[in-house]
Structures are given as C-alpha cells and as structure tokens.
C-alpha cells in the first residue's frame with residue numbers, strides 16, 4: 020500500500036510499505052478515504068520530537084471497514100467509521116474512567132500512558148496517511164457513521180481530533196452560555212475551540228493569531244479577531260471587560276509559540292492567557308508542550324531544552340485560576356459532536372482549505388508547515404476523491 024512516511028526533518032515521502040493487516044482478534048482494517056494533516060504532525064515533521072524515520076504519519080483518520088478480526092462483533096465490513104486519534108483498550112483503569120487519552124495498556128512503555136496512530140512517544144502504531152490502517156480494539160475505538168458518511172466525510176473526519184480537541188479546550192476552560200472567552204491560536208485547533216465556544220452559547224469569543232488568513236476564518240464564524248502583530252490580546256480583552264479580563268480562555272498554540280518576528284518562546288501564550296483571563300477563571304491548554312525539547316531553537320536555553328517553561332505561576336496563583344492540560348479524550352465528545360454534524364447543527368469542514376491526493380502529501384506538508392497564506396487545513400484522500 021502507499022503511505023506518507025517520515026524520512027527526517029522536513030522530509031515526507033509517499034512510497035510503498037507493507038499492507039496494514041490484522042494482528043490481534045479485535046483489530047479491524049480500515050481503507051482510509053480521508054486523513055488530515057495536523058499541527059501536531061508538524062512538530063514531528065520539523066524533527067522536533069523523537070518520531071522515528073520510516074514511520075507513517077497520520078492520526079486524524081476516517082474510512083471504510085474492509086476487514087474485521089474474529090473478536091469483532093459490532094463493526095461491520097463496509098461501514099464508514101471515524102477513528103479517535105487516541106488508541107484505547109476500553110478495559111484499563113484509565114479507560115474505565117473515560118480517560119482514553121491516557122490508556123495504560125496500548126502504551127507499551129510501562130511508565131507512560133496514552134497511545135495514538137503515527138505519533139511520537141505514543142506507542143508503535145502506524146499512521147493513517149496511507150491506503151489502509153490497522154485499528155486496535157475496533158469495536159471500542161471506531162465510531163460508526165450514518166448514510167451520509169461518504170458525502171460528508173470532510174466534516175466527519177474532523178471528529179478524529181480537532182473538533183473534540185477544540186471542544187475539550189472549552190470544557191477544561193469551563194465555557195458556559197454568555198461567557199467571554201479568549202482563544203490563543205487560529206490554527207485548526209484554535210478555530211475549533213472558538214467554534215465550540217460559540218456552539219455552547221458564549222457571548223463573545225476573541226481569537227488571537229498573527230496570520231490574517233486564519234483570523235479571517237475566525238471572523239467568518241463569528242469570533243472577534245486579534246492580530247498579534249498589532250495588538251496585545253490581553254490588553255484588547257481587558258479593555259473590553261472593565262479591566263477584568265475574559266471569563267476563561269483556551270491555549271491552542273503549544274510550545275512552538277512565537278512572536279510576530281518568528282522568535283520562539285514557549286511561555287508566550289501561557290503568560291498571555293494568565294494575563295487575559297480574570298480572577299478565578301479557567302484555562303484549557305490543548306496546545307502541545309513536551310517534557311524535553313532538545314531539538315528546539317532554544318535548546319541552548321537549558322530550561323526550555325528540558326521542557327521547563329518559565330510561566331507566570333505567581334500571577335496565576337494570585338488570580339486563583341485553574342488550568343487543564345494534555346491530550347484530548349476524543350471518545351468523550353465524538354458521538355455527540357457527530358450527531359450535531361448529522362443534524363446539521365455543526366459544519367466543522369468550514370476550515371478546510373485543501374483536499375488533495377495522498378501523493379501530494381510532501382507538498383502539503385511543506386506549505387502547511389510554512390503556514391502559507393490560505394493553507395488552513397489539509398485533507399488527504401488516499402483512495403481517491405470520490406472514494
């Protein structure tokens with residue numbers, strides 16, 4: 020089968036690899052018809068993680084079931100399914116509590132938790148930017164889609180990661196109807212967080228970024244754009260709220276946050292959020308931060324090389340704020356969000372800028388990584404556009 024394989028920093032090649040196959044009675048094999056490139060892939064693409072060369076990328080996957088193992092009883096061959104990026108067993112201590120984002124048994128490293136397809140430090144699983152994908156515990160992990168799946172797959176594929184992740188950011192931030200919410204980052208995750216906050220009935224949602232094309236998309240869905248090249252988001256929000264700040268906020272940028280000149284500073288958005296949110300407000304941090312960042316531009320900075328971010332803990336404590344962090348538990352939200360899509364209440368494909376064949380993955384990585392004007396979100400179709 021063909022697959023998009025990581026071959027070293029800023030090098031992705033589409034080539035033949037062994038077909039995905041059933042390795043366990045509870046596996047299913049999915050013919051991938053839609054698979055996205057994510058901001059998380061870029062951390063790996065840029066060589067900023069331990070992701071191994073020769074591995075297939077892709078953790079935002081949707082497709083049609085083509086084979087099921089003998090232990091599978093629910094999912095049927097021919098059904099369209101969307102796969103949460105988290106791979107979970109369903110029976111460990113964490114999964115029992117709904118924490119599929121930190122499943123204990125799918126992560127082979129005993130001291131770690133959490134697994135994903137084609138992801139650094141999250142188990143050995145291949146990614147879905149390929150013609151076929153092996154899905155462990157298919158009955159538990161696959162979310163089945165309705166009859167509109169094939170035509171609306173560009174909406175449904177957002178359920179694999181960014182829609183539930185954006186929603187999770189708003190859950191950790193405790194966004195409620197009428198709230199005033201600030202979102203750092205107008206990438207796909209930030210846009211989905213803003214969209215989720217608006218779906219929940221937030222009164223005002225600001226989105227801060229330095230990319231005008233992405234800010235335009237934020238504005239189109241009803242958020243208030245803040246261009247960080249010209250304005251300090253915390254000042255804008257405080258100015259609009261009698262100096263108090265937003266009720267809550269979401270961090271959707273991560274450790275590669277940079278200033279408009281391109282200088283990286285992993286503390287920028289965290290400190291911005293603490294400043295922009297009022298006393299006792301909650302902060303939802305879904306942007307990725309790493310326990311070690313030896314390949315970082317600031318590896319010469321000893322603290323950041325060790326993943327230690329100098330953030331304003333004193334101010335956060337003084338304001339009595341709370342912060343939620345980590346990978347999103349996609350399964351907690353994907354069924355309800357699927358039904359919002361099916362019922363015509365949500366259309367997360369609004370942010371898709373490009374639908375391409377798998378063979379175009381190398382160019383797509385290059386353009387998306389450069390945050391080239393207009394490249395908001397790429398969906399690859401490994402089995403043809405009409406598949």
Ligand SMILES: NC(=O)c1ccc[n+]([C@@H]2O[C@H](COP(=O)([O-])OP(=O)(O)OC[C@H]3O[C@@H](n4cnc5c(N)ncnc54)[C@H](O)[C@@H]3O)[C@@H](O)[C@H]2O)c1
Nearest residue numbers: 058059204206207208228273276277305306307345346347
């Ligand atoms: N927690 C999870 O489960 C989860 C899931 C998916 C993605 N992520 C992470 O979320 C983050 C965002 O993902 P994405 O796909 O939207 O990525 P992206 O890289 O496309 O978007 C990031 C955006 O942040 C902007 N940005 C950079 N510095 C900024 C600053 N100082 N202030 C405001 N905006 C700034 C960039 O211009 C860009 O538009 C990444 O770190 C990704 O790894 C986490």
Ligand SMILES: [Zn+2]
Nearest residue numbers: 057059079180
């Ligand atoms: Zn993703």
Ligand SMILES: [Zn+2]
Nearest residue numbers: 108111114122
């Ligand atoms: Zn588990």
